[in-house]
Amino acid sequence: MRFLIPLILFIVMVAFLAVGLKLDPREVPSPFIGKPAPAFNLPQLSDFGKSLSNMDLQGQVSLLNVWASWCVSCKQEHPFLMKLAKQNILPIYGLDYKDEREAGLGWLKHFGNPYTASGFDGDGKVGIEWGVYGVPETFVIDKKGVIRHKHTGPITEDSWQQTLLPLIIQLQKEGSPS
Amino acid sequence: MKYWLMLFCVTFSFSVQAIEIRQFDDPAKQQAYENLVQELRCLVCQNQSLADSDADLAKDLRTEVYNIIQSGKSEQDAVKFLVDRYGDFVLYNPPLKSTTSLLWLGPFGLLLVGLVCLGLLAKNRNAGRKMESALTEEESRRLQALKNKLKG
Structure with missing residues (x-):
């Protein structure tokens, strides 16, 4: 009995610490889940004559991937996005966040362009509207233009197979907007 | 300057x-x-x-x-x-909601646990004292003799 109480306390403490180790403090829950994508209207990176707006994100399930040429983790994620683009599952839109236009274009030329279109957000204002705090970030947007999921950090094969792809397949089955 | x-x-x-x-x-x-x-x-x-x-x-x-x-x-x-x-x-000062209730009320819960433990400890100690005073006259004389022996 004398040793039982400290032992129980110890086990409880270890359990809390173990859970704490598993939590990722970078995963800040997004307040946007279930809300319509914030409005924006940006020039396209490849052609400033054209624009990309939140209206383009409606009609079909799509991804919005926030990236930048200065972002190291984006380089890590890039080959996966290229592979994804080839599979033609859904359109991937890009948001070139707080970047130089030349550097952004150079990146796409050098590593390849997985994006249906990329908006150019040089001053990061649209990034703030979307609650972006670190690149890369990826939003899953449904047919009605509602944000359904946010992925922080590079997409990996694991997170794609386990979380993103099942959600996308489910969203694609949902009825089209009337 | x-x-x-x-x-x-x-x-x-x-x-x-x-x-x-x-x-x-x-x-x-x-x-x-x-x-x-x-x-x-x-x-x-x-x-x-x-x-x-x-x-x-x-x-x-x-x-x-x-x-x-x-x-x-x-x-x-x-x-x-x-x-x-x-x-x-x-917010460094988050609002009181169902998701933050543990954050706000947790410390008071711990305080309560601490007070209960303190109460139990005090009770045990009092019980110990009572036992000492419950010695018979003979026993207290022996106790005193032993204490004197230890000092000397």
């Missing part, structure tokens, strides 16, 4: 304040701004406030807060702007 000393003091006092100097048309707005950037959390360096952080995003968010306050809107509007985009996470 006096002039130089004053200049030194002024530059020094600015360098320990915010990272960039913001001009306000009203001291009350300045106060509101300074309070806010101390209370809001930077999402990049999560253990720093917006005022402390040198991160690029923190600078942009300070600009947003500055624009909101300077345009005459209230502190609540600035807080709402950030909470709408980044969630309660940006």
Whole structure:
């Protein structure tokens, strides 16, 4: 009995610490889940004559991937996005966040362009509207233009197979907007 | 000399304040701004406030807060702007909700546990004392003799 109480306390403490180790403090829950994508209207990176707006994100399930040429983790994620683009599952839109236009274009030329279109957000204002705090970030947007999921950090094969792809397949089955 | 000393003091006092100097048309707005950037959390360096952080995003968010306050809107509007985009996470002083109840009430729960433990301990100790006084006359004489022996 004398040793039982400290032992129980110890086990409880270890359990809390173990859970704490598993939590990722970078995963800040997004307040946007279930809300319509914030409005924006940006020039396209490849052609400033054209624009990309939140209206383009409606009609079909799509991804919005926030990236930048200065972002190291984006380089890590890039080959996966290229592979994804080839599979033609859904359109991937890009948001070139707080970047130089030349550097952004150079990146796409050098590593390849997985994006249906990329908006150019040089001053990061649209990034703030979307609650972006670190690149890369990826939003899953449904047919009605509602944000359904946010992925922080590079997409990996694991997170794609386990979380993103099942959600996308489910969203694609949902009825089209009337 | 006096002039130089004053200049030194002024530059020094600015360098320990915010990272960039913001001009306000009203001291009350300045106060509101300074309070806010101390209370809001930077999402990049999560253990720093917006005022402390040198991160690029923190600078942009300070600009947003500055624009909101300077345009005459209230502190609540600035807080709402950030909470709408980044969630309660940006607040160092989060509101009491079902998701934050453990955070707010947890310490009181621990205090209660502590008080209960303290009460139990005190009870045990009192019980011990009572046992000592419950010795017979013979026993207390022996106890006293033993104590004397130990001292001597």
